[in-house]
Amino acid sequence: MNQHYQNLVQKLEEIAHLNGVMSTLGWDQEVVMPAGAGEARAKQMAALAGVIHERMTDPALGDCLNELKEKNSDRLGEVERCNIREALHSYELETKVPKQLVQELAELSSRGQGIWVMARQENKFSDFAPVLKRFLALKTEWAQRVSPDLNPYDANIDLFERGTTMDMITPIFERLKQELIPLIEAIQNHPQQPDTSFLQGRFALDKQEALARKISQDIGFNIQQGRIDVSVHPFCGGSHPTDVRITTRYKDSDFIESLYSVIHETGHALYEQGRPYEFGDLPASESLTMGIHESQSLFWERMVAQGKPFCSHYFDTIRATFPDNLQSANVDSFYRAINTCKPGFIRVEADEVTYPLHVILRYEIEKGLFDDSMRVDDLPAIWNELMWKYLGITPPTDTLGVLQDSHWSGGAFGYFPSYTLGAIYACQFYTALLSEQPDTEMNIATGNFAPIKDWLNEKIHRQGRLYTPQELVQRVTGEALSPDHFIDYLTTKYSEIYQLG
Amino acid sequence: MNQHYQNLVQKLEEIAHLNGVMSTLGWDQEVVMPAGAGEARAKQMAALAGVIHERMTDPALGDCLNELKEKNSDRLGEVERCNIREALHSYELETKVPKQLVQELAELSSRGQGIWVMARQENKFSDFAPVLKRFLALKTEWAQRVSPDLNPYDANIDLFERGTTMDMITPIFERLKQELIPLIEAIQNHPQQPDTSFLQGRFALDKQEALARKISQDIGFNIQQGRIDVSVHPFCGGSHPTDVRITTRYKDSDFIESLYSVIHETGHALYEQGRPYEFGDLPASESLTMGIHESQSLFWERMVAQGKPFCSHYFDTIRATFPDNLQSANVDSFYRAINTCKPGFIRVEADEVTYPLHVILRYEIEKGLFDDSMRVDDLPAIWNELMWKYLGITPPTDTLGVLQDSHWSGGAFGYFPSYTLGAIYACQFYTALLSEQPDTEMNIATGNFAPIKDWLNEKIHRQGRLYTPQELVQRVTGEALSPDHFIDYLTTKYSEIYQLG
Known part of the structure; x- marks a missing residue:
């Protein structure tokens, strides 16, 4: 033996x-x-x-x-x-x-x-x-070979989010649609929109880079066992928990995009650096699923860095980095500006409120294609119809619509749900952390990120693949995956930002 | 078949x-x-x-x-x-x-x-x-296994310089000793030494880097299929003729070292980029031997870039890069300064006249160890005795003597001769080029390096492994490997620089 x-x-x-x-x-x-x-x-x-x-x-x-x-x-x-x-x-x-x-x-x-x-x-x-x-x-034939007991689309989802099926996803996504579509509508109809003018201008690349490096390391990225570089598309790569490499791109017209992209990739990187490789370089030490990985990047990008405590901690540093641009801004206006909600055509540019609807649209199309209720040739029309239904906008071209993502061109069906499952996990984890460590927001406001990183290390990163995502969520948060916290979070946050009645 | x-x-x-x-x-x-x-x-x-x-x-x-x-x-x-x-x-x-x-x-x-x-x-x-x-x-046992017909030290040499044996090397090295020891002595005894004061000072790293990149690409390094980076020890690496990567290091107190190290590595890189990979990624397309590789780096570093035509072409550019430092210099004083000959303890810092004696000393020790005429325990004494005999100096410590090189710690016996064989090949190739293309020095003086690179590409790089080094030298230069050109070159050049009688 x-x-x-x-x-x-x-x-x-x-x-x-x-x-x-x-x-x-x-x-x-x-x-x-x-x-x-x-x-x-x-x-x-x-x-x-x-x-x-x-x-x-x-x-x-x-x-x-x-x-x-x-x-x-x-x-x-x-x-x-x-x-x-x-x-x-x-x-x-x-x-x-x-x-x-x-x-x-x-x-x-x-x-x-x-x-x-x-x-x-x-x-x-x-x-x-x-x-x-x-x-x-x-992919249908493939599914029948690898998982004859699963519905073919479920077998494809399983590749990215093990153990998660349409039966679990559909009701969650239905709840999200039910709550988010009216929320987005209310936001759009509101007469006052946040002032974002101070986020436009010219932002020197070397200053952007220094700022991003500082914040990434403040959060906990160990640069002795990692790197930050530039590439066309930001990603988190590397070869081992002791060699974790994130990338971003810098545009001189926008520092928020690259800064938050570095924070996002840092979230992935902390997961990789936190893996229990003392188990050996073996499956048990690996990251769990795409959705859990995404929960870690979104935890830091959305739950932490788009929150008010984080803005209040870093605003002075950010304004000192770009003094000409941010002269007129303050913590509050900065917080509102980086949390603008506005429907757009492109998923990767979407904010946290509209993003789930981009994902749900793709999920419903994939589901429809696999159960034959939709035909490939009809996708442009279906896409545009759903965009109108969910976000109230119609892409002027298929380039800005059904052709925008690379996933299908590589046969990656079942991947999209992970993005929104990740956002839901992230919010559920964050809620659990707040309840276990009530001084979390105070820690963030004072730049004390170590307790948060330690908690994620212990509860998630160091668990490797010991549990299924379903078991892990139950263990960490004491309840099953649920969209409730995520909906509460978005509703409360954006009602406050947009002063909805 | x-x-x-x-x-x-x-x-x-x-x-x-x-x-x-x-x-x-x-x-x-x-x-x-x-x-x-x-x-x-x-x-x-x-x-x-x-x-x-x-x-x-x-x-x-x-x-x-x-x-x-x-x-x-x-x-x-x-x-x-x-x-x-x-x-x-x-x-x-x-x-x-x-x-x-x-x-x-x-x-x-x-x-x-x-x-x-x-x-x-x-x-x-x-x-x-x-x-x-x-x-x-x-290594003796290894030699008996892989090449039972060869003397064990010859089998070790063969690994780095195929087909070359002690019978060929010893007479060449004896000639070099005979000629170079008195030349070095005459140089040392000469009352007037070149002024090198303008090579001391502070040289901004970004300017050094830009200068080195420019010259490397002027010479012919294809940056679309290569890179130049920084590492602790300069080297030429990469994965394929379309992916050739050289490195150097920059010291702000000395720009000559890094500049000439980039030119040296560029010589290696041109060999790699010139390999005939359209034969397939197969042995015939590979570089021939260590010695032939070194001949390509030394060709550019010593024969071309330490020559007067090269100095006259680049002096204005170099002075414009470091105007404060080189104010008092001119082409002639620059040429003399970078061709200073001075015995030192460390091989890798040696000039082209004293370098062969560092190699010969090591060759004689390796030969003596393999034929049992020397004992390991006596090496420090033997080393110091030979240093005194060949270069007139005695290392104060073994760290600066017998312990300086990493080669023996990895078992690389028979490697050292390649360095000096490379220098001899380089000089013999350069002599052949001058006789085939008499306008070569004029081309160098006007920055027209393409004919030189093309000639090396055609005569050496594109020959891959089709011939032995011995055959290649014969084909390219019309004669067998000989130290004559090298000795002539050094004697003429340094007699002129040091105005020896």
Whole structure:
């Protein structure tokens, strides 16, 4: 038994180390790789991906896992059982799908990306529709292979948010629609909108960068085991909890976007830096799901940094950084300005109130495509109809509508719900923290972030993959996932900002 | 036949791509890796090294190679025959050594490095001596395994400078001693030494960096397929001819060191960028030997950039970059100052006249250790005696003497001769270029470097591994390797600078 488990650990750690290498290559490609090296890099990554796939589908790994599964595992601790369970899950995901289907999906992802880029550029959904149709067929077949017991769309969701199904998501999203659509309407109809004029202007990039670095490290980002760089799209990467790398981009016309993007990525980074790698570089030490990851970035970006205590702590520093621009502002006007709510076409630019509706729209479309109640060719019309229904606006082009996201061009169905589940988790965690540590907002207002980071470390990051997301939420907050806190939070906050009756 | 060759190409390209990945990891570690990530990175590199070793010793690769070797290879071109020959050589190097010896060497390298660092720090050769003794025993055994027909030290040299033996090196080094020792003595005894005062002072790092970048790109470094960064020790790395990365370090008290280090690394980089990768990522497209690589860096650093035409082209730019410092200098005084010859203890700081004697000293010691005419315990005394004989100085400590280089702590015996062979090749190539293109110095003086780069590209870089170094030198220069040009060059140049009788 012990020998099998040691054998498993060795195989899993090798895979983890090779994945760390792959991740370093990905960071390098986005941040420092010379422009002309793309073709060589693609071959290097393909070679490494081939090795990793070979290791992950190694029949000896399967034998070892089945041996461990069948034996009585009473003598193993929960970490060991978690490693076996998670490794078996990955092994089955990798081996249950016929090679031809894997190859066709990979080929379509690669080709689909190019077709989507062109279709979006030329505002021509009909060019992209065949890719989407083929993906739906392949992803349905894939789902039947990997999770024959699940509805195909649920199997796709499961890949990003393990154990979460439409049965759980739909009622939550219905509640959100019911509450948020009228809230947004009331905000839009209100005669007084926040003054954001002082957020426009020119903001020197070196000052933006220094400010973002300071705040990221104040919050708890350990720069001895990480980096902050610039890339076209902000992301959190790196190869290990001791090597966590976040990126952002700086625009000289807007410092809020990059500052909050650094705070967002810092939230992801704190999760990665907080992982319990002393368990070994093994599944039990890994981050749980996309939704839980997003909860950590949104916790810091939205719950902490968009709150008034945070604004009151940093306002003087921010004004001292950009004195010409922020002369006329104060803590209160700054807080209101960064919490403006305004429906827009683009998901990634949306505020916290309208964002869930962008996600719900995509969720309903994905659901409709998988249950055949919607047809791919009708998506532009459906998209625009739902945008009007949920946000009261109509995209002038498909480029600004149904073609805006890259997810579908790579076949990532079931990913979108994670964003809003993350926001709900974040709010529920924050509420639990407030009730456990009532001086949290005072800590934030005085720049004392360590108790918050420690709490997240202990309650979430260091739990790795020991529990399902559902179990984790229950353990941390004492209740099941619920949209109530999130709705309360948004309603209270925005009623106050917009002085709604 | 063709099927076997296709099979070989696939295996070799996979290995090349994985080596490219390893090289990216190495660059990352030296240039951008967070300080705290060392342990995780070591594990990642070990996992990847394990995979590469597995691929390189794959019995299926051996079968394929033997199949190709035995069959009549008349129908294959010279590139294909080169790939087979080189792959067979690597395969044999990797497989002829018993696993236990490989492991003991790896373990000793890793441990030896730490012991050497401490011994050097504490000036205690006796702590390092046991490592050296063990290495000699293991490297002798290794040599008997991989090249039973060669003298063990020749087998070690062969690893760095294929086909070159003591029989070839010793007479060349004897000539150098005979000519250079009296030259250095004459220089030292000369009453007038060049004025170098204007090279001292403060030189802003950003200006140094901009100057180095400009000159590197003027020479021909393609920044679309490369990078220039900062690291503790300058090096040329990267993962592919389309991804070549050089580094340097900047000191604000000395701009010559970093500028010439960038030019040196640019010489290596031009070789890498000029490799014929359209042959495929295969052995035939790789750089030839350490000595030939060093010839390319020294060609640009010494033969071109330390020459008067180069100084005359760039002097105004350099003075404009550091106007306060170089006010009193002119082309001639600048040229003399950067060509100062002065014996010193440290090899890596040596000028082009004294450098060969540092190398010869090490070569004679390595030779003596392998043929048992010298004992490890006597090395400090032997070192100091030879330093006195060759350079007229005596290191005050072993830290500044026998303990200065890292090579022996990793078991790299036979590496040192490559440095001076590189200098001789460089001079012989430069002489050939001057005779083929008599307007070369005029081109340099007007900043027209393209004809020089094109000539090196065509004659050397694009030849990959098609020829042995001996064949290459013969083809490029019409004669065998000879120290004559190098001795002429140094004697003429330094007699003029020091106005020797």
